Structure formats: structure tokens, C-alpha cells
Amino acid sequence: MKAASQEYDVIVLGGGASGSVIASRLTESPQTRVLLVESGKDNFQDPDIQSPLKFLSLLMGDKVKHYSTEPNTHLPDNRVITFAQGHVLGGSSSVNWMMYTRPAESDFDEWSQLNHNDPEWTSAKHVNYLKKQETYQVDSPSKDKHGYDGPLKVSMGERTVSDVRTDVSTRFRTACLENGIPVSDDVNDGKTTGASHWRKWIDKDTGKRSDAAHGYLHPNKSRPNLEIITEAQVQKILTEGTGSDLRATGAEVKDVSSGEKFVVKAGLVVLSAGAINSPVILQHSGIGPKDVLESAGVPLVLENENVGKNLQDHLLLGTHFYCDPSIYTHDEVLWSTLFGFDGEKQKAAIKEWEEKGTGPMTTNSIDFGVRYRPRSEQELEGYPAIQKEWRRNFANKPDKPLFNLYHASGYVLEPQAYEPGRTYFGIGVNANYPDSRGSVSIRSSDVDEPPRMEGCYLRTEFDVETYVMGWKLMRSLARKVKGFRGEQPATNPVFREGSKAALAPYAEEDYGELAEPVYDEEDDKAIATFVKKLAGPAWHPCATCSMLPRDEGGVVSTNLDVHGVKGLKVADMSISPRVPGGNTYSTALSIGEHASDIIKRELAV
Numbered sequence: 001m002k003a004a005s006q007e008y009d010v011i012v013l014g015g016g017a018s019g020s021v022i023a024s025r026l027t028e029s030p031q032t033r034v035l036l037v038e039s040g041k042d043n044f045q046d047p048d049i050q051s052p053l054k055f056l057s058l059l060m061g062d063k064v065k066h067y068s069t070e071p072n073t074h075l076p077d078n079r080v081i082t083f084a085q086g087h088v089l090g091g092s093s094s095v096n097w098m099m100y101t102r103p104a105e106s107d108f109d110e111w112s113q114l115n116h117n118d119p120e121w122t123s124a125k126h127v128n129y130l131k132k133q134e135t136y137q138v139d140s141p142s143k144d145k146h147g148y149d150g151p152l153k154v155s156m157g158e159r160t161v162s163d164v165r166t167d168v169s170t171r172f173r174t175a176c177l178e179n180g181i182p183v184s185d186d187v188n189d190g191k192t193t194g195a196s197h198w199r200k201w202i203d204k205d206t207g208k209r210s211d212a213a214h215g216y217l218h219p220n221k222s223r224p225n226l227e228i229i230t231e232a233q234v235q236k237i238l239t240e241g242t243g244s245d246l247r248a249t250g251a252e253v254k255d256v257s258s259g260e261k262f263v264v265k266a267g268l269v270v271l272s273a274g275a276i277n278s279p280v281i282l283q284h285s286g287i288g289p290k291d292v293l294e295s296a297g298v299p300l301v302l303e304n305e306n307v308g309k310n311l312q313d314h315l316l317l318g319t320h321f322y323c324d325p326s327i328y329t330h331d332e333v334l335w336s337t338l339f340g341f342d343g344e345k346q347k348a349a350i351k352e353w354e355e356k357g358t359g360p361m362t363t364n365s366i367d368f369g370v371r372y373r374p375r376s377e378q379e380l381e382g383y384p385a386i387q388k389e390w391r392r393n394f395a396n397k398p399d400k401p402l403f404n405l406y407h408a409s410g411y412v413l414e415p416q417a418y419e420p421g422r423t424y425f426g427i428g429v430n431a432n433y434p435d436s437r438g439s440v441s442i443r444s445s446d447v448d449e450p451p452r453m454e455g456c457y458l459r460t461e462f463d464v465e466t467y468v469m470g471w472k473l474m475r476s477l478a479r480k481v482k483g484f485r486g487e488q489p490a491t492n493p494v495f496r497e498g499s500k501a502a503l504a505p506y507a508e509e510d511y512g513e514l515a516e517p518v519y520d521e522e523d524d525k526a527i528a529t530f531v532k533k534l535a536g537p538a539w540h541p542c543a544t545c546s547m548l549p550r551d552e553g554g555v556v557s558t559n560l561d562v563h564g565v566k567g568l569k570v571a572d573m574s575i576s577p578r579v580p581g582g583n584t585y586s587t588a589l590s591i592g593e594h595a596s597d598i599i600k601r602e603l604a605v
Contacts, residue, residue: 001229002255003264008035008227010599011251011266013234013281015040016091017212017585018572019272021133021592022599024151024216027226029605034226035264036217037253039233040088043213049094050208051353052157052200053334053361056412058095063088067276069438069455075532081455083313083537085274089230090213092274092539093201093585098209098364099406100154100199101582102130104399105190114548114577118558121547121594127190129593130586137204142189151215152589155204156197157363168327168425168481169197169367172407175480179473181370193373193401198366201585207353207362212589231256235447237269237285237568239301246302248568268567268599272592275541275574276440279308280451282545282555283442287565292441302564306555310546311438311456312579314538317467317531318413318428319474320491322506324483325423330365330410365409371401371582372473382524383469385461393433400581403470404430405477414534417490422506424488427478429470430538432581435460440544458532467531468524472517479504479514486511493530499523540584545574553577559602560595571595 010026012019015038023036040063043049048058058064064084071078086092105123112121119125131147137155140146146154173195177183182194201210208214220226235252250265271278282288286301288308293300323329332345345360353361373394374380380387386402394400408426411418438456443449458464471493478484486506495501500518504511519527548554550563554577560569573588580587 001232001257002260002262003035003229003232003253004227005035006264008033008264008266009603010034010268010270011264012036012270012272013237013251014038014091014271014273014277014572015089015213015217015228015230016086016272016274016572017093017588018592018595019270020090020093020212020216021589022270022272022571022596023226023228024220025593025596026599027220027223029600030225032225032603032605035266036226036228037232037234037251037264038089038228038230039256040086040230042230043089043094043211044218047354049088049090049211050214051350051361052098052202052207052209052364053330053349055095055097055364056334059084063095067450067453069453069457072455072457074459075457076529079533081457081537083539085276085539085541089217089228090211093211094209094213096539096583096585097366098157098201099366099583100188100201100586101404102188102190102586103580103582104397104401106397106399107578107580110578111547111576115558116549120558123190125594126590129590132593133586133589138199140186140189142186145189151219152201152210152212153203153205154199154210155202157200157202157204168323168329168409168483169407171327171481171483172368172425172477173197174482175477176370178480179477180375181372187369187371191399193371193399195368195370198369198406200364200366202362202364207357207359233447234273234281235261235284237271237281238263238265239285239565246564247566268569270595270599271568271570272572274572275311275544276451276453278570278572278574279440279544280442282307282562284445284447287562289441296442297445298442304550304555304563306546306550306553308440308544310543310553310577311440311453311541312434312436312543313456314430314432314434314540314579315457315467315535316428316430316538317471317535318426318491319471320411320413320424320426320488321478321481322485322488323423323425323481324485324510327423327483329423329425330360330363331423333360334365334410334412365412366406367409368407370405372403372405372470373398373401383465385465386469389435389462401432403432403466404582405470405474406430414491417488425478425481427474429467429474431463431466431470434463434579436463457537458535464528464531467535468527471527471531472519476516479511482510484511491534493527495523495526538583540573540579542573542576542579542584545570546577547575548577559598569595569599
């Protein structure tokens with residue numbers, strides 16, 4: 001799609017979560033003309049996007065782009081890790097798992113501290129932006145931490161509780177209590193750790209996904225000062241001048257359908273293409289590491305060796321367990337939706353959602369979760385890397401969970417291992433604060449060539465130990481679930497013959513009370529190998545255009561200005577200097593809200 005005009009006040013490059021917010025908020029002022037450029041297709045009222053339980057099927061189609069790392073020589077078989085990012089209006093908010101997970105407030109305070117205690121980015125400011133984005137449809141003991149009139153809806157995901165908040169998740173709640181894990185009514189207040197029924201980015205009143213485009217853009221498309229073009233690929237950011245006079249003036253864009261290239265200009269360019277594509281676009285524009293640009297054949301405009309560095313992401317280690325087939329789970333509906341099985345439950349669920357917006361299609365199947373913080377130093381024995389990091393970064397920050405556990409009411413990962421006819425529940429562990437770092441860089445001047453990605457996964461002992469500890473805990477909890485029928489071999493570690501940690505095989509009857517497994521050094525090695533073979537990315541990349549001082553690894557300032565370039569800002573998860581402790585959607589929205597206020601202040605509107 002080609003732009004209707006050639007000049008605007010602001011051009012937003014990228015229509016993901018942050019970009020959608022910025023375009024919407026800036027055009028609240030009628031005199032500010034904004035062009036939003038998105039490379040993917042429009043998502044307006046797309047039923048596959050709006051129906052929550054179809055989320056897995058979205059990860060295999062044209063609404064995402066897949067990116068692969070270089071071979072990871074520190075992983076078994078030099079493993080290449082591939083992950084998806086949204087390639088549609090709304091970005092990853094249109095295809096993600098809709099899990100509502102706010103970071104700890106101390107995460108945001110660290111952003112301020114890393115920028116010499118700049119008051120612009122404290123947790124107090126972030127909380128206000130988190131509230132501004134949402135309409136919270138759930139009772140909470142922390143009402144002052146949530147918003148109740150924002151564009152996006154947050155709920156339990158249910159309109160018929162008996163169908164959606166499944167029996168198996170309630171049993172998992174009981175297992176948490178038996179393990180001594182406190183259960184809370186709200187673990188997303190920025191302060192509380194423990195277990196809770198999990199909130200979702202789903203509108204309770206309609207049963208539809210709360211993506212950024214339907215929340216911020218589509219209701220405002222009639223504004224005469226807002227133009228949205230989709231299927232338009234950014235080629236590069238245009239600049240003029242040199243030295244202290246270097247300024248961004250616009251962008252060169254390609255109409256994907258026709259291949260025609262055109263130029264759009266503005267007084268301010270806001271790059272919001274995500275943690276992979278924002279540094280890639282900067283590098284194609286001549287802004288980045290000198291050696292990368294020279295190798296790619298791109299003329300150097302401004303050297304900044306930090307562009308594309310510091311890549312961080314969460315990993316998700318998912319395992320599955322067999323359970324009593326009389327327990328209701330989402331297996332039949334979920335997998336019929338994904339693979340087209342002709343199941344009666346699936347037909348009925350889709351019909352109910354289409355006609356009423358109710359029933360099993362109104363959930364993502366993630367019904368319970370744990371923000372886990374070890375309760376004593378004794379739990380850290382046997383994990384020397386965790387002990388060291390705990391003293392440095394956790395002990396004095398009681399709001400920081402070491403990892404999150406997510407309980408799925410059905411089989412949601414590793415489709416090649418799914419056994420039709422069995423009934424499952426799944427548990428995933430997500431280490432919140434990985435130490436591993438990677439990078440993103442262009443290979444050539446061809447914007448269609450995938451970037452080179454050095455993976456940021458499991459490069460440190462702290463990261464591996466965290467997943468070993470997390471797997472042991474989720475196994476312990478799974479074996480306490482009433483109706484537990486065994487551990488699926490394909491998605492659990494392989495222990496040596498005779499190990500006291502051996503898996504419980506599938507059984508036709510409930511196991512009942514089981515003793516805690518006993519692990520020795522060889523068992524821990526087997527778990528670590530399993531982690532390195534199976535753990536996959538959670539699609540939360542960030543930090544590749546870090547908001548830090550230039551000489552401390554930064555690409556943008558606390559006003560989101562690209563160091564050394566006037567009229568150019570970056571506003572998306574790439575500016576996060578550290579990966580926040582949880583799913584990144586709420587943080588991306590907060591960055592968009594914050595960026596909007598910064599820009600309004602500078603434009604005096």
C-alpha cells in the first residue's frame with residue numbers, strides 16, 4: 001500500500017504494540033498528522049486473530065515471520081533456535097498467547113538507575129502507563145494498581161466459567177497450596193509473588209483477543225490526521241547533514257504488492273519495528289557498527305557499535321503430563337482448531353463463539369500460574385550460580401520472582417509429540433532474568449535477506465541452573481495434581497536406567513500420593529541436557545537499541561532519541577536495557593504510552 005501524501009508531522013515505522021499506541025495517542029491532537037507504516041497485513045476483525053483459542057494456529061501462517069539463530073555451538077548438535085514475531089497490524093499482540101504478566105516494579109526502577117537515576121523512567125511512572133492501557137475486568141485487592149477505562153481489556157478469559165476455568169487448573173491450585181506456595185488474588189500488582197488464576201488479554205464481554213490494533217487503531221481510523229498503510233516495507237530511514245547536524249527526514253518505503261518504492265517525509269521519525277527489525281532498519285540506514293555496515297556494503301552514516309547488541313529473550317521450557325480423561329481440558333478443541341480434526345467439541349465451540357462470544361474459544365488455555373521466588377536460602381543449595389546471582393540481584397528485591405510457571409489445561413507445545421486420544425495438562429517454566437546475551441546484524445544491503453542472529457540462550461550456568469530448578473518444581477507440583485496419570489517421555493528428561501528420578505509411565509488409574517523424586521549429580525546433568533535440547537524462545541526479544549548512555553552500551557537516550565541523530569526516536573521493546581520479568585506485551589504498551597507523552601511534550605500539543 002502506498003501513502004496518500006508525502007509529508008507528515010510524525011512517521012511511525014511499525015504497527016506493533018508500541019507503534020499502535022503512539023499513532024493513536026498522537027492523533028488525539030487534530031493538528032498532528034501521523035503516518036503509520038506496517039509491513040504486514042491488516043488484522044481488522046480477522047476471526048483467526050480475535051478467537052483466543054486459535055492462537056497456536058497463528059504461529060504457522062503468514063501472520064508471523066520466523067527468525068533463526070546461527071548454530072549455537074554450546075548447545076547439543078549445534079542447535080539452531082527459531083522463533084516467531086508478529087507480521088500483521090498489531091504486531092505480536094495479534095498472535096501472542098495473550099498472557100497478562102506485568103514485571104516487578106523494581107525492574108522499571110533499574111531502567112532509571114541504569115540511566116543515572118533519571119526520574120523519567122521510574123516504576124511510579126510506569127505504573128501510571130500500565131493503568132492507562134487497560135480496562136481491568138477482574139476483582140483485585142490492588143485496585144490502585146490497575147486501570148478501568150483503557151483501550152484494552154483484561155479478564156480471566158471466561159464468559160462461561162465452568163467451560164473455561166478448567167477442573168485441572170483448580171487441581172493445580174490445590175497442588176501449589178500443598179507445596180507451600182502462597183495463592184494470591186493478584187500477582188500482577190508489581191509487588192506480589194506466588195500463585196494465582198492467570199489473567200489474559202481477552203475481553204470478557206465479547207470473548208475476543210485484546211490486541212493493540214483493535215484497541216488503539218481501528219476505533220480511530222476515521223481521524224483525518226491518521227493514515228495507516230499496511231503491506232508497506234521500510235527500506236531505510238533517510239537522513240541529511242553530518243556531525244552534530246545529522247537529522248532524520250523521512251523514510252524510503254516499498255509497496256509490497258507492486259514493488260514500487262516511494263519516499264515519505266516528516267519532522268519526526270519514530271522507529272517501532274521491534275527488537276529484531278528496529279536495529280536492522282537502523283543498520284540498513286547506515287547507523288550501527290562500522291564493521292557490520294562495511295561487511296554488508298552499506299555506507300556509514302553514523303557509527304554506533306551498540307546497535308543490535310545486547311539481545312535478550314526469555315526461554316520457555318514446556319513439559320506435559322497425562323491426566324484422568326474424565327477431567328475437562330481443552331485438548332480436543334485446541335488440537336482440532338490447530339490441525340483441522342473434525343471433532344464435535346471443536347465444531348460446537350467455534351459455533352458458540354461465533355454466535356455468542358462465549359465458551360472454550362474465549363480462552364488461551366493458560367488458566368493458572370506461579371511467580372516463583374525461593375522461600376529460603378536452603379532452596380538454592382546445589383545451585384552455585386543461582387546463589388551468586390541471588391545475592392547480587394534478588395535478595396534485596398522481594399518483588400522479583402526467579403522464574404514463572406504457567407499451567408496449561410491441555411497440550412500446547414511440541415505438536416510432533418502429541419498423542420491423540422490422551423488427556424493432558426502442561427506446565428512451562430520461564431526464567432525471568434536470563435544472563436545470556438546475543439546480537440542482531442544485517443548480512444548485506446538486501447533488506448529482504450534475514451539478519452544474522454547470535455543466540456542469547458543458555459550461555460551461562462545461571463540460566464541453565466534456573467531451568468533445572470524450575471523443571472524440578474513443576475514436576476513436583478504435577479505429581480501432586482489429583483488425577484495425575486504419568487509423565488510424557490517425549491517432553492521430559494531421559495534418565496539413566498535405575499535412576500531414582502525415573503519418570504512415572506502412563507497409567508490407566510490415578511497414581512495417588514507419590515514420594516518426591518531423589519536426584520543425584522547424573523540426574524541433574526540429564527535435566528540440563530534436556531533443557532538445552534528442548535527449551536524454546538518465548539518470543540520476548542528486547543534490548544537491541546538499549547536506552548542507556550552512549551558510552552555504556554546505549555542506542556537511545558531517556559527521551560528515546562537515537563544518540564547523534566536529530567528527529568529520530570526508537571520506541572518499542574528494543575529500548576528496554578534489561579529483559580523485564582514476564583511477558584512483554586504490557587511493557588511494550590507502556591513504552592508506547594510513555595513515548596507518546598514525551599513526543600507530545602516536545603511538539604507542545
